[in-house]
Amino acid sequence: MSPIKPQNLKGFKDVLPAEMLFRDNVISHIKKVFESYGFAPLNTPALEYKEILLGYGDEAGKQIYLFEEPEGNQVGLRFDLTVPLSRVIAQYHDLPRPFKRYQVQPVWRYDKPDPGRFREFIQFDIDTIGTTSMMADTEIIAAMHESLSGLRLPHKIRFSNRKILNSLIMFAGIPETMGRHVFRILDKLEKQGLASVKLELGPGRVDESGDPIPGLGLKPPQIAKIEEFLGLPQRTRQEGLDSAANLFKDTPGAETGIREVAEIHEYLTALEIPDDKVIIDLSIARGLDYYTGPVFEAVLVDDRGGRVGSVMGGGRYDQLIGQFTGRPEPATGASIGVDRLVSAMQLLQDIQPRPSTADVLVTVMMPERIAEYARIAGRLRREGINAELYMGGEKSIGKQLQYADRQMIPVAVIAGSNEFDAGEVSIKDLDKIRREKIEIKDRKEWVKRKVGQVTVPLADLAVEVKSMLRAGGGTNLPSDH
Amino acid sequence: MSPIKPQNLKGFKDVLPAEMLFRDNVISHIKKVFESYGFAPLNTPALEYKEILLGYGDEAGKQIYLFEEPEGNQVGLRFDLTVPLSRVIAQYHDLPRPFKRYQVQPVWRYDKPDPGRFREFIQFDIDTIGTTSMMADTEIIAAMHESLSGLRLPHKIRFSNRKILNSLIMFAGIPETMGRHVFRILDKLEKQGLASVKLELGPGRVDESGDPIPGLGLKPPQIAKIEEFLGLPQRTRQEGLDSAANLFKDTPGAETGIREVAEIHEYLTALEIPDDKVIIDLSIARGLDYYTGPVFEAVLVDDRGGRVGSVMGGGRYDQLIGQFTGRPEPATGASIGVDRLVSAMQLLQDIQPRPSTADVLVTVMMPERIAEYARIAGRLRREGINAELYMGGEKSIGKQLQYADRQMIPVAVIAGSNEFDAGEVSIKDLDKIRREKIEIKDRKEWVKRKVGQVTVPLADLAVEVKSMLRAGGGTNLPSDH
Numbered sequence: 001m002s003p004i005k006p007q008n009l010k011g012f013k014d015v016l017p018a019e020m021l022f023r024d025n026v027i028s029h030i031k032k033v034f035e036s037y038g039f040a041p042l043n044t045p046a047l048e049y050k051e052i053l054l055g056y057g058d059e060a061g062k063q064i065y066l067f068e069e070p071e072g073n074q075v076g077l078r079f080d081l082t083v084p085l086s087r088v089i090a091q092y093h094d095l096p097r098p099f100k101r102y103q104v105q106p107v108w109r110y111d112k113p114d115p116g117r118f119r120e121f122i123q124f125d126i127d128t129i130g131t132t133s134m135m136a137d138t139e140i141i142a143a144m145h146e147s148l149s150g151l152r153l154p155h156k157i158r159f160s161n162r163k164i165l166n167s168l169i170m171f172a173g174i175p176e177t178m179g180r181h182v183f184r185i186l187d188k189l190e191k192q193g194l195a196s197v198k199l200e201l202g203p204g205r206v207d208e209s210g211d212p213i214p215g216l217g218l219k220p221p222q223i224a225k226i227e228e229f230l231g232l233p234q235r236t237r238q239e240g241l242d243s244a245a246n247l248f249k250d251t252p253g254a255e256t257g258i259r260e261v262a263e264i265h266e267y268l269t270a271l272e273i274p275d276d277k278v279i280i281d282l283s284i285a286r287g288l289d290y291y292t293g294p295v296f297e298a299v300l301v302d303d304r305g306g307r308v309g310s311v312m313g314g315g316r317y318d319q320l321i322g323q324f325t326g327r328p329e330p331a332t333g334a335s336i337g338v339d340r341l342v343s344a345m346q347l348l349q350d351i352q353p354r355p356s357t358a359d360v361l362v363t364v365m366m367p368e369r370i371a372e373y374a375r376i377a378g379r380l381r382r383e384g385i386n387a388e389l390y391m392g393g394e395k396s397i398g399k400q401l402q403y404a405d406r407q408m409i410p411v412a413v414i415a416g417s418n419e420f421d422a423g424e425v426s427i428k429d430l431d432k433i434r435r436e437k438i439e440i441k442d443r444k445e446w447v448k449r450k451v452g453q454v455t456v457p458l459a460d461l462a463v464e465v466k467s468m469l470r471a472g473g474g475t476n477l478p479s480d481h
Numbered sequence: 482m483s484p485i486k487p488q489n490l491k492g493f494k495d496v497l498p499a500e501m502l503f504r505d506n507v508i509s510h511i512k513k514v515f516e517s518y519g520f521a522p523l524n525t526p527a528l529e530y531k532e533i534l535l536g537y538g539d540e541a542g543k544q545i546y547l548f549e550e551p552e553g554n555q556v557g558l559r560f561d562l563t564v565p566l567s568r569v570i571a572q573y574h575d576l577p578r579p580f581k582r583y584q585v586q587p588v589w590r591y592d593k594p595d596p597g598r599f600r601e602f603i604q605f606d607i608d609t610i611g612t613t614s615m616m617a618d619t620e621i622i623a624a625m626h627e628s629l630s631g632l633r634l635p636h637k638i639r640f641s642n643r644k645i646l647n648s649l650i651m652f653a654g655i656p657e658t659m660g661r662h663v664f665r666i667l668d669k670l671e672k673q674g675l676a677s678v679k680l681e682l683g684p685g686r687v688d689e690s691g692d693p694i695p696g697l698g699l700k701p702p703q704i705a706k707i708e709e710f711l712g713l714p715q716r717t718r719q720e721g722l723d724s725a726a727n728l729f730k731d732t733p734g735a736e737t738g739i740r741e742v743a744e745i746h747e748y749l750t751a752l753e754i755p756d757d758k759v760i761i762d763l764s765i766a767r768g769l770d771y772y773t774g775p776v777f778e779a780v781l782v783d784d785r786g787g788r789v790g791s792v793m794g795g796g797r798y799d800q801l802i803g804q805f806t807g808r809p810e811p812a813t814g815a816s817i818g819v820d821r822l823v824s825a826m827q828l829l830q831d832i833q834p835r836p837s838t839a840d841v842l843v844t845v846m847m848p849e850r851i852a853e854y855a856r857i858a859g860r861l862r863r864e865g866i867n868a869e870l871y872m873g874g875e876k877s878i879g880k881q882l883q884y885a886d887r888q889m890i891p892v893a894v895i896a897g898s899n900e901f902d903a904g905e906v907s908i909k910d911l912d913k914i915r916r917e918k919i920e921i922k923d924r925k926e927w928v929k930r931k932v933g934q935v936t937v938p939l940a941d942l943a944v945e946v947k948s949m950l951r952a953g954g955g956t957n958l959p960s961d962h
Binding site for chain 1: 488495497501517520523529532536552556558568611747836837851853867
């Protein structure tokens with residue numbers, strides 16, 4: 001029989017060790033921040049009943065993997081983490097309120113696969129259920145800011161409030177039912193610019209390919225009022241607030257939205273979240289129809305403050321879960337795009353992730369004495385150092401060191417009969433050698449010259465290795481502080 | 482419209498926060514041990530092509546969720562992690578050898594759901610691909626022993642070798658083709674006892690319900706030889722080895738199996754793995770047909786050494802991956818049953834897992850000053866203490882403390898206008914109060930008496946809380962050592 005062709009389904013990918021290690025680190029960093037606010041993890045099954053996945057909506061646009069399981073039930077793979085959360089809230093009557101949960105699991109969408117767009121991807125959702133307090137929204141914004149700061153990612157978090165946009169609709173004299181169409185167009189502001197947005201609000205425009213894009217048909221005075229709103233000064237959170245309050249001073253009902261934004265500003269200040277990282281941006285609408293109050297998004301920015309890409313988005317959705325539970329359940333939450341965050345980090349910080357968990361490769365010069373090498377590796381592990389014993393097919397130490405290089409293992413231990421007799425080991429600081437880009441022309445010569453190599457008594461091995469690892473920084477050791 | 486009934490599919494379950502936190506801790510502990518040996522993580526997609534899932538076998542017995550996806554491809558949910566690993570090995574030509582990977586992901590099996598038996602469950606697989614060295618098998622056994630020791634779980638790990646069982650077949654004069662049937666029956670030894678096993682090897686028996694179980698039809702001298710083998714003394718690893726070597730001294734080809742067991746014993750000794758925890762048990766066969774050499778299993782034991790249940794099983798399978806790659810790929814590995822491990826731990830250690838990540842609940846006596854309470858929580862978080870700010874609907878501090886009790890939060894912070902004016906906070910050691918089972922008859926009276934409560938300057942808050950948490954042990958703080 002011919003071998004089966006090994007391949008992934010279109011739109012699906014394996015995550016190999018280097019990327020997994022990097023991604024796991026990012027995820028556990030963010031988890032830790034949210035746990036410090038009292039969020040706790042939840043997992044739900046991959047499969048749900050079809051009727052739960054579809055809710056009261058229709059199938060269109062949701063691109064769910066649906067099928068009939070052997071017992072004849074219509075089931076599907078979850079396409080987000082909000083629907084399973086809503087089901088959990090409705091199903092377990094003794095969950096606390098607020099219920100603060102995070103959930104990190106894959107979701108599946110039968111989407112057009114593009115480069116960088118997958119049909120299976122990890123979603124990291126954070127939600128607080130059961131409180132109308134703006135403190136809940138604030139905590140999610142604050143924890144997201146702390147997460148990105150901890151990952152050393154230059155970012156801005158922008159927030160606004162759907163109620164302020166509703167006031168804009170009233171202020172501009174636009175019928176309420178047209179609001180969602182206006183918001184959809186406003187969401188394009190950053191990408192397309194003001195001129196294009198104004199055309200789409202008004203008569204329509206022609207795109208680059210010559211296709212006509214119909215306009216909303218708003219009148220020039222209405223568009224002028226929207227433009228006035230978009231031009232409001234908001235260099236600090238306080239200025240944004242004052243501008244909005246001034247603009248809407250005669251618009252009935254505008255106080256609620258402004259007060260909610262003001263509360264979040266006050267709480268952010270109490271949590272010492274700086275004004276230049278978490279800002280008010282009155283123009284953001286966030287696509288989803290179900291938002292009812294605060295909306296927020298995190299974007300990574302480059303050196304000049306330019307937008308690299310959105311890595312988190314969310315908002316308050318006080319009406320959604322009630323559809324499942326039959327009683328009101330205020331809620332606010334956000335989704336983090338883990339895959340996008342990970343690729344942005346590797347790009348922005350020029351990181352080549354290590355494919356190995358090992359701090360040390362214990363090489364094997366004399367295979368017949370492998371138990372003694374294992375003993376050395378065991379000694380390192382008991383000191384908290386990740387030590388891999390070489391088990392590949394290469395006999396030469398040079399080749400074994402090449403394996404360490406490929407795996408980006410920072411330190412190698414070498415021992416031959418001289419060392420064994422003397423109760424010593426040689427330690428090679430591979431990371432230092434790589435950092436100093438020592439030119440290696442003749443590997444044999446190099447091994448002989450013992451570049452970056454020290455020989456120490458076995459008893460000093462762990463201490464010496466730890467000091468090399470700390471100097472290099474490329475270590476899995478717990479940090480000193 | 483009536484609300485949708487919130488429910489899980491039969492055989493599927495949600496993992497709520499208390500169990501998730503506990504499970505995540507167990508998983509990350511085991512990960513850390515395997516990483517110390519140089520194992521690195523891999524993830525693969527939930528969906529695979531049907532032909533990959535079925536391999537060269539047939540559908541029968543594999544109980545895979547298969548369906549046609551919208552593009553018309555036959556696909557299925559993975560039912561184990563060995564098939565995806567084999568695909569990965571065949572698909573990526575630049576993976577190192579050995580390739581040491583762990584993989585912790587759910588698998589799906591359309592099985593008869595039983596209490597405690599689920600159709601979706603987490604599997605934790607560890608495998609080393611590309612080396613025939615017995616050191617690879619040894620490392621998996623050793624790391625598993627370390628993992629269970631670290632979790633303070635009384636356990637035994639037993640190992641043997643398929644080649645020794647093959648020698649037994651020859652020694653007992655049984656045709657080679659009957660070997661797998663003999664092994665299948667030997668696997669029942671611990672559960673059913675020797676008498677029952679002998680009947681199944683011979684004429685057959687009648688089970689409790691009166692149903693006949695056909696026998697293999699071996700002759701009494703053959704069964705006697707098997708019994709002689711099963712009775713071999715093996716109180717220490719060395720004794721087990723010596724017994725087997727003595728029994729099979731005239732059996733052609735028996736040396737290889739014995740030498741492999743001896744090698745693992747030697748390496749375990751080098752790694753300082755004690756003789757009473759990792760033992761030779763010549764009777765174990767481990768069901769799967771594809772094992773070719775060492776086999777091993779971990780069982781939890783009770784105070785008297787009685788078996789509680791198997792939590793890990795594995796072995797060497799040098800022929801399996803070659804079916805995918807078309808070239809030989811020696812391999813050895815094990816699967817850990819995470820769910821079983823987690824329930825056994827909770828049972829054996831009488832643990833009631835905490836549903837909360839918070840070390841401290843900052844109560845809110847004066848809702849109008851919530852920003853000040855948020856400031857206190859922020860101060861604690863910056864000191865590495867997980868602090869939840871109360872956001873529930875209860876106004877009374879007594880009720881807020883009940884919330885902390887339900888969530889098993891160990892410490893509460895209380896501040897009213899007196900404390901605010903004096904720059905102080907009150908701290909309540911809820912964990913201590915619970916430990917000392919202080920009888921609370923009148924909650925108001927209790928709050929007034931300030932049991933287990935100290936009042937300190939705000940500047941001393943974190944230090945005081947840390948000392949309470951350390952005394953209680955119920956903390957998420959990094960340990961001191």
